[in-house]
Amino acid sequence: MGSLIEEISGKALSRRRFVAGSAALAASLAASSSLVACQPSGQDAGSATGSAESADDEGVWISAACWHNCGGRCVNRVLMKNGVVVRQGSDTSHEDSFEWLQQRGCPRGRAQQQQCFGADRLKYPMKRKSWQPGGGENAHGELRGKDDWERISWDEAIGYIADEAKRIYDTYGPRAVVGNGGPGIEQVLANMGGYLQVTDTSSCGTYSFNMTKLGLPSADLGETNDRFDLKNAETIVLVGGNSVWSSGGSTMNNFDQAIEAGVQFVYVGPSYNATAAYFDARWIPIYPGTDTAFLLGVAYEMIEQGVIDQEFLDAYCVGFDAEHMPADAQLDENFKGYVMGEYDGTPKTAAWASAICGASEEDIAWFAGTIGKDHKVMLLHNYALARCTSADNVPQLFMTVGAMGGHMGKSGHATGGAYKTFAGSHGPALAAFGDAGLPAVENPVTESITAPLLWQSILDKSFNSTGFAYSDTFNAQDIKEADIKYLSLEGAARVQNTPSTVTAIEALRSLEFVTCSSHFFNAQAQFSDIVLPITTEWERVGGFPGHQRSRETVIVYTQVTEPLYEAKTDQEIGTLLAEKVGIDPSTIWPLSEKQQFFNQILGCTYVDEAGSEQALVTVSQDDIDAWQCDGKPQEGVVALDEFLKNGCYTVKRAEGDAYVRIGYEDYIKDPEANPRPSDSGKFEIYCQYKADTLNSMGYSPDGTFKPYPNYVAAPEGREGTFADGAIGGEASAYPFIVYNPHYLRRAHPVLDNEPWLREAWPNPVFVNASDAAAKGIADGDTVRVYNAHGATLRTASVTEIIMPGCVGLPHGAWLDYDEDEGIDHAGTDNVLCGTVTSGMGTSGYNNYNCNYERYEGAALVADCALPQRIVELG
Ligand SMILES: Nc1nc2c(c(=O)[nH]1)N[C@H]1C(S)=C(S)[C@@H](COP(=O)(O)OP(=O)(O)OC[C@H]3O[C@@H](n4cnc5c(=O)[nH]c(N)nc54)[C@H](O)[C@@H]3O)O[C@H]1N2
Numbered sequence: 001m002g003s004l005i006e007e008i009s010g011k012a013l014s015r016r017r018f019v020a021g022s023a024a025l026a027a028s029l030a031a032s033s034s035l036v037a038c039q040p041s042g043q044d045a046g047s048a049t050g051s052a053e054s055a056d057d058e059g060v061w062i063s064a065a066c067w068h069n070c071g072g073r074c075v076n077r078v079l080m081k082n083g084v085v086v087r088q089g090s091d092t093s094h095e096d097s098f099e100w101l102q103q104r105g106c107p108r109g110r111a112q113q114q115q116c117f118g119a120d121r122l123k124y125p126m127k128r129k130s131w132q133p134g135g136g137e138n139a140h141g142e143l144r145g146k147d148d149w150e151r152i153s154w155d156e157a158i159g160y161i162a163d164e165a166k167r168i169y170d171t172y173g174p175r176a177v178v179g180n181g182g183p184g185i186e187q188v189l190a191n192m193g194g195y196l197q198v199t200d201t202s203s204c205g206t207y208s209f210n211m212t213k214l215g216l217p218s219a220d221l222g223e224t225n226d227r228f229d230l231k232n233a234e235t236i237v238l239v240g241g242n243s244v245w246s247s248g249g250s251t252m253n254n255f256d257q258a259i260e261a262g263v264q265f266v267y268v269g270p271s272y273n274a275t276a277a278y279f280d281a282r283w284i285p286i287y288p289g290t291d292t293a294f295l296l297g298v299a300y301e302m303i304e305q306g307v308i309d310q311e312f313l314d315a316y317c318v319g320f321d322a323e324h325m326p327a328d329a330q331l332d333e334n335f336k337g338y339v340m341g342e343y344d345g346t347p348k349t350a351a352w353a354s355a356i357c358g359a360s361e362e363d364i365a366w367f368a369g370t371i372g373k374d375h376k377v378m379l380l381h382n383y384a385l386a387r388c389t390s391a392d393n394v395p396q397l398f399m400t401v402g403a404m405g406g407h408m409g410k411s412g413h414a415t416g417g418a419y420k421t422f423a424g425s426h427g428p429a430l431a432a433f434g435d436a437g438l439p440a441v442e443n444p445v446t447e448s449i450t451a452p453l454l455w456q457s458i459l460d461k462s463f464n465s466t467g468f469a470y471s472d473t474f475n476a477q478d479i480k481e482a483d484i485k486y487l488s489l490e491g492a493a494r495v496q497n498t499p500s501t502v503t504a505i506e507a508l509r510s511l512e513f514v515t516c517s518s519h520f521f522n523a524q525a526q527f528s529d530i531v532l533p534i535t536t537e538w539e540r541v542g543g544f545p546g547h548q549r550s551r552e553t554v555i556v557y558t559q560v561t562e563p564l565y566e567a568k569t570d571q572e573i574g575t576l577l578a579e580k581v582g583i584d585p586s587t588i589w590p591l592s593e594k595q596q597f598f599n600q601i602l603g604c605t606y607v608d609e610a611g612s613e614q615a616l617v618t619v620s621q622d623d624i625d626a627w628q629c630d631g632k633p634q635e636g637v638v639a640l641d642e643f644l645k646n647g648c649y650t651v652k653r654a655e656g657d658a659y660v661r662i663g664y665e666d667y668i669k670d671p672e673a674n675p676r677p678s679d680s681g682k683f684e685i686y687c688q689y690k691a692d693t694l695n696s697m698g699y700s701p702d703g704t705f706k707p708y709p710n711y712v713a714a715p716e717g718r719e720g721t722f723a724d725g726a727i728g729g730e731a732s733a734y735p736f737i738v739y740n741p742h743y744l745r746r747a748h749p750v751l752d753n754e755p756w757l758r759e760a761w762p763n764p765v766f767v768n769a770s771d772a773a774a775k776g777i778a779d780g781d782t783v784r785v786y787n788a789h790g791a792t793l794r795t796a797s798v799t800e801i802i803m804p805g806c807v808g809l810p811h812g813a814w815l816d817y818d819e820d821e822g823i824d825h826a827g828t829d830n831v832l833c834g835t836v837t838s839g840m841g842t843s844g845y846n847n848y849n850c851n852y853e854r855y856e857g858a859a860l861v862a863d864c865a866l867p868q869r870i871v872e873l874g
Pocket residue numbers: 068069182183202203204490491492493494496497498499517518519524534570740741742747748749750811829830833845
């Protein structure tokens with residue numbers, strides 16, 4: 001192992017080759033002056049092909065994992081020479097075409113070798129020096145985040161966790177423990193009594209409510225059309241989101257035919273981002289968190305302009321008007337009456353909407369006409385618009401506006417979610433991997449803490465358990481006592497990703513025990529007591545990325561290197577802990593990691609043109625013998641070795657093939673035979689369950705939500721930019737709305753410590769040019785962005801492509817909090833998010849208020865000029 005490590009540290013794949021090797025990167029470098037902070041000088045973007053594969057490559061190409069929660073699930077391949085990665089590449093399994101897309105990786109994936117082989121890897125189990133077992137004063141919780149570290153053995157580390165977990169369970173019971181469903185330690189904790197779980201609306205925001213009650217698919221994903229149908233639309237609208245940045249890999253190619261066919265694109269959101277630019281879209285600027293007002297104005301205009309598809313509404317929906325109410329309606333009101341102002345005296349006109357959302361009345365009227373019933377329209381939304389407080393009516397209203405235009409169930413028409421690798425294509429998966437064969441481990445504790453209130457709940461010793469996002473378990477307010485002592489951080493970057501970092505620091509210091517398994521010395525590790533080094537996927541036996549991927553592709557990866565240093569897999573760690581606490585690990589992990597991978601391979605399927613599922617991979621008895629695994633030989637369409645070498649299998653498509661799928665087609669053709677999953681079997685524009693449940697949860701005053709989609713003011717948001725909370729009044733102390741674009745440098749915080757990626761993307765704060773001018777701030781100035789929840793420093797990227805009144809602070813920067821100043825120096829987004837929620841308990845990342853000013857202290861140095869964060873053992 002020693003020589004390999006030496007070789008790794010000695011190896012040099014020059015910065016110049018990396019940065020120059022990516023066209024996508026070169027394009028983004030050109031976008032703005034403040035984006036080129038550390039661009040190496042003298043590079044010739046055209047000349048180097050550092051990441052291309054060529055015939056003279058020496059060594060062996062093998063498929064490698066890129067498994068992060070980034071939205072792309074791409075083929076990643078590495079060229080290995082003498083045990084060292086000398087190049088990275090991507091999908092070469094076939095020529096690229098629209099019919100048969102390659103699943104190509106992005107620069108993050110191509111920099112992945114810096115993650116596995118990085119100097120910043122955690123190498124050994126560690127203990128925070130001042131922490132001692134036993135609880136109380138012994139924990140020295142006040143030193144979390146600023147203590148020294150010492151190396152300990154695996155046996156000591158597992159011993160501490162076993163003893164402390166037992167002590168805490170015995171003394172306080174499972175409500176004293178918080179976990180996240182992680183893959184190793186937390187599987188054992190589930191067997192020791194379980195733990196409180198954090199529920200987070202995370203990606204899909206308010207779409208993580210019980211969508212089936214509205215008649216939608218879960219999270220509104222799955223019922224837009226297959227990518228071959230996009231060209232049949234006249235107009236494609238994208239509301240919120242930024243797929244060019246957030247849906248890496250080949251996703252944007254889904255839109256190629258539509259772009260070539262001249263389809264008109266429209267983008268609705270606070271910035272003319274890279275996706276709007278890619279589409280050459282018409283931009284309708286609206287403030288973050290104001291989509292409900294915008295869409296209500298659109299609905300009013302559609303009614304006024306006579307462009308609604310009344311037949312569609314009558315046949316497929318309930319609650320649009322008094323003549324079509326659901327049987328369980330308790331309120332004698334309907335959506336149309338609300339829009340026309342019959343109940344509150346306020347018609348939701350374009351002028352009314354414009355004052356709230358910022359779009360012009362002309363734009364609202366134009367939009368309404370453009371999406372009217374006589375046009376072929378696809379209404380797509382990503383989820384940024386739902387990651388806002390008081391956005392709980394967005395899902396129902398988006399569906400309503402789609403239904404008003406009749407845009408469901410027909411070629412050229414669609415209404416629904418466009419997210420991650422599903423940004424331009426839906427339909428059942430045409431290729432999939434099999435089940436690993438592990439039994440499900442049940443956590444016996446079924447209570448939930450709502451993420452934006454997690455840290456405050458720890459401090460308050462009580463929480464409101466209202467069910468789990470992405471399920472149908474929502475319930476009325478249910479306050480419970482909990483004296484939380486132990487926080488396990490495994491597989492979720494809670495300290496970074498959960499709102500209100502300043503509260504987090506205080507809450508973390510109040511605990512008796514915090515453990516973390518990690519690759520790096522990130523914020524989770526920094527605030528823990530025992531830190532365990534885990535292997536990256538490159539050091540594991542192989543596997544399949546579990547997240548979304550193109551419907552046509554199944555992606556597989558293999559082992560790149562033996563585990564580095566003392567890192568272990570989650571299963572190995574869990575096994576050690578189970579043994580230590582006297583649980584038979586084979587009840588949790590009856591199969592080796594290799595057998596699990598082999599089972600997944602054997603279970604891979606593809607869908608043939610006749611629509612039936614077939615085995616994908618040919619596996620011979622020789623293969624089974626060589627793998628020393630259990631299984632039966634099978635016939636597929638790709639040999640095992642070839643599949644693993646390619647890193648994927650992609651179903652080849654053709655114009656007019658049997659795989660084209662139009663969302664909601666079954667329902668529209670025969671609604672009786674194929675009812676929607678709501679109580680009425682139809683799309684519920686009036687949904688009693690929605691109003692009753694949201695009003696009862698205790699995060700908004702009772703009566704806030706109507707059964708139809710009504711406008712609800714945000715706790716901060718647009719209203720909070722005015723001193724008295726009334727639109728149009730005097731400016732408040734925090735007159736801007738800050739939203740968090742998911743950023744190219746990283747996947748959430750993951751990868752943010754990698755030198756190449758820091759060099760490529762400097763992580764500025766995006767501010768509007770006229771706002772900046774009014775404050776005397778120039779591009780590149782260091783600014784302090786602040787609000788009632790915290791303050792952070794960033795370099796200003798002054799731009800015309802963001803609306804006045806808005807601030808774009810990229811998501812996921814690694815916390816660098818100066819406690820004396822009370823200022824984070826890294827641009828950590830959750831420093832500016834508060835313990836403020838509403839509706840379903842939404843993590844409303846995109847509509848907090850803030851202000852900013854030129855920073856009078858020392859100017860920031862570029863992130864890439866800072867030393868890499870590496871733990872020092874004291
Ligand atoms: N302010 C603000 N906050 C946000 C957002 C925002 O826009 N603004 N976005 C939100 C969204 S949409 C999401 S989805 C969440 C994501 O929040 P999280 O669910 O916390 O996601 P990740 O950051 O991907 O965290 C995964 C963690 O697991 C670690 N890890 C990776 N592989 C392994 C492994 O094999 N074993 C173990 N044990 N650990 C592993 C990674 O290093 C990382 O620390 O963040 C949310 N937070």
